[in-house]
Amino acid sequence: MDIEEKPRGGPGGRIALLIDADNVSHTKIAGMLAELSKYGTANIRRAYGDWAKPALKGWTDKLHDFAIRPIQQFSYSAGKNATDIALVIDAMELLYTQRPDAFCLASSDGDFTPLVMQLKANGHEVYGFGERKTPTPFVNACTTFLYLDSLEDPSQQAAAIEAPEASSAAKVKAQPKAAAEKPADKSLAQNTKLVTILRGAVEASVREDGWALMSAAGSAAKRQAPIDPRNYGVKNFTALFTGTGLFEIAKGKNGQSYVADKRNKDRAQRPGG
Template sequence: MATLFEPAGLPVQSPSIALLIDADNVSHAKIAPILSELAKYGTANVRRAYGDWTGTSLKGWKGKLHEFAIRPVQQFSYSAGKNASDMALVIDAMELLYTKRPAAFCLVSSDADFTPLVMHLRDAGCAVFGFGERKTPDPFVNACTTFLYLDSLTEAGVEPPAASPETAARNAPARPSAKPRKPAGKLGQDARLVEILCNAVEASMRDDGWAVLSAAGSAAKRVSSIDPRNYGVKNFPALFEATGLFDIVRPAGGQPLISDKQNLDRAKTPQP
């Protein structure tokens, strides 16, 4: 677990994070890795996506709402060409700040209009994690505690598309290229399960490419309501093992460690 909250005296045990998404402004494609990234720091207990859900522009988002327990917040466009969702998001952020008092906020948007909000949240002692596209203006990027470009996040088990030489020079890959997965068992063919488990291992990974197995299980639980018993096994160690996609090492006298077989940068043997 990251220790970002320790200096402020906030609880290290799964701090609460409010995830607020400007759905009109960003793609739905990266929500799974966003949640896994947040799992390094706490639990996204509040999950809201803002937009005009009566139209067709957010069609791609609708499937993700149920999958990741995200609450849609309806906001009609009162004026042509104006995005009213921004104001609704800001109002909710302020209400959450003074009522639920989360340890941190996560803003998913590429809109620099949120910069004053970020500054106010940080003034109030909250960490602010930002996610957006490369076009996000610098003031918004610099105001956040941490800002990560969406193209730096890769879906578990999916290779990123080939980039132009200019883009490749500007963007470092989030994880090494690897051969397509060859699942060993039936559970390894469950795309949603594989995505959750692989992202959980990556979120918990140490510098040597290995993660403590219990930490990876906790990260998976923070992202989703997943329960190993629904897959015919009794716990997360058994679930990871049943997919056939991970190497698990059980050192004598130490905690079990896990690594994604596709991680080409991992150490052949975990560091003690």
């Protein structure tokens, strides 16, 4: 069967996951794969590094547990990162041979920015994972970028589900207090770049009544920049819009959430949907 005829895997097709093991902790692999499952199937999984280094010892079991192919790359010259070069070469080879539907680069190294741009120029989505120190150009180049400390660990989630009933009961009692509306986060409101993106997203999806469907506004925001609410300490776009204190959030007659810019004084009192 020709490459062009290969069936797409998962809801978003086949994803090539390329991991810079020198810059990503092995403890994050489960969370990365869980996140990628939202976009498709990571059926190409490779991790790059000099596996003789003691610093990568923790990766050994993870490679087997998650069916990740280790790519050995020796450091031929001191001070030169041969791992980066090997990853880039493989990415370009995969682009023209295996032809995955999307790529995922797990690294905090900004040197991969040109690679991301090239992959996107060829019509591919590029998802990124990295630490907070990841250079802004690399973050902005990706279709979606998520900081590793924002990832939830699936194993911890499972442990929480199996917790004693007494603990669950205590959480239920605490819910009313947690559900109270949080005051606006000044740091979010003062983030000029974020506010500009959110206002632009509402403007791009607003209806005649001055309200925008929350899902449409969220999608519009992600089309502008690789924005993920979890990078700002909240779980979704509803919480992100609310956290700035600059937007009005309301439920429509259809039960869906809507958002409006508070500066728009001509908006309807309630969304018509």
